[in-house]
Amino acid sequence: MSLHLDPVLLFKCLADETRLVMSLLLQAEGELCVCELTCALDASQPKVSRHLAQLRHCGLLQDRRQGQWIFYRLHPQLPAWVNLLLQTTQQGNPDLLIASAARLAQMGERPERDAACC
Amino acid sequence: MSLHLDPVLLFKCLADETRLVMSLLLQAEGELCVCELTCALDASQPKVSRHLAQLRHCGLLQDRRQGQWIFYRLHPQLPAWVNLLLQTTQQGNPDLLIASAARLAQMGERPERDAACC
DNA sequence: TACGCATATAACAATATCCATATATAATAA
DNA sequence: TTATTATATATGGATATTGTTATATGCGTA
Numbered sequence: 001m002s003l004h005l006d007p008v009l010l011f012k013c014l015a016d017e018t019r020l021v022m023s024l025l026l027q028a029e030g031e032l033c034v035c036e037l038t039c040a041l042d043a044s045q046p047k048v049s050r051h052l053a054q055l056r057h058c059g060l061l062q063d064r065r066q067g068q069w070i071f072y073r074l075h076p077q078l079p080a081w082v083n084l085l086l087q088t089t090q091q092g093n094p095d096l097l098i099a100s101a102a103r104l105a106q107m108g109e110r111p112e113r114d115a116a117c118c
Numbered sequence: 119m120s121l122h123l124d125p126v127l128l129f130k131c132l133a134d135e136t137r138l139v140m141s142l143l144l145q146a147e148g149e150l151c152v153c154e155l156t157c158a159l160d161a162s163q164p165k166v167s168r169h170l171a172q173l174r175h176c177g178l179l180q181d182r183r184q185g186q187w188i189f190y191r192l193h194p195q196l197p198a199w200v201n202l203l204l205q206t207t208q209q210g211n212p213d214l215l216i217a218s219a220a221r222l223a224q225m226g227e228r229p230e231r232d233a234a235c236c
Numbered sequence: 237t238a239c240g241c242a243t244a245t246a247a248c249a250a251t252a253t254c255c256a257t258a259t260a261t262a263a264t265a266a
Numbered sequence: 267t268t269a270t271t272a273t274a275t276a277t278g279g280a281t282a283t284t285g286t287t288a289t290a291t292g293c294g295t296a
Binding site for chain 2: 284292
């Protein structure tokens with residue numbers, strides 16, 4: 001059974017560069033903690049945290065705590081059309097992630113993931 | 119050769135119920151004039167007109183004048199990912215158009231289209 | 237020309253969004 | 267306990283978005 005996700009709310013979520021890049025980066029990377037996203041996006045921690053909260057509230061993201069860190073990923077029960085929409089956006093705009101993926105790759109001291117909880 | 123369409127701008131366009139329904143209705147119906155959209159959406163004429171202008175400015179819609187009427191349609195040179203995204207949204211949310219399509223179907227006195235100009 | 241219809245735009249108020257700064261909470265380590 | 271790190275939230279100001287009302291423009295017709 002998949003989540004319901006109001007399309008207007010979803011588009012509001014994606015209608016901001018920070019949130020769009022975060023969403024696509026999570027789609028590409030699977031799971032990232034707030035500090036990794038902060039580095040990848042080159043943005044302030046409160047800014048990243050607030051946008052993540054918005055994405056979580058609308059149902060696009062799920063979080064889990066692991067020790068000090070909180071890892072975010074796309075919600076595992078996203079409706080199929082939402083996953084397809086994200087893939088389509090990514091494939092039609094491959095340059096959107098270049099800078100943030102590069103910053104993430106260069107980042108040192110990334111926290112280790114425990115065995116995925118589910 | 120297809121248009122470039124900034125994804126954040128596109129999502130801003132779709133992040134409003136009036137604009138989202140208009141866009142999907144045009145995808146389903148092909149071409150509609152402002153008065154048809156005004157009826158279908160049950161909205162004021164200036165409201166419809168201003169949202170249409172926004173969709174046109176961002177590149178999602180194209181218009182043509184035919185006598186007194188101005189017909190809008192999806193821009194014929196949309197990038198493939200944009201068309202796919204609209205289709206995906208429509209198929210994942212079939213109820214979005216029910217009310218407006220019904221109002222359109224019940225509308226009397228709809229203007230006749232001349233042979234499509236292009 | 238004048239009039240009516242279809243559409244676009246302007247002006248304004250109400251509301252929403254965004255960012256930065258400051259502060260709060262939670263986990264871990266000493 | 268205290269300190270440190272990671273993350274979340276509150277507050278306030280700047281800016282953007284939205285809808286309504288009023289007005290302008292453009293076409294067709296008398």
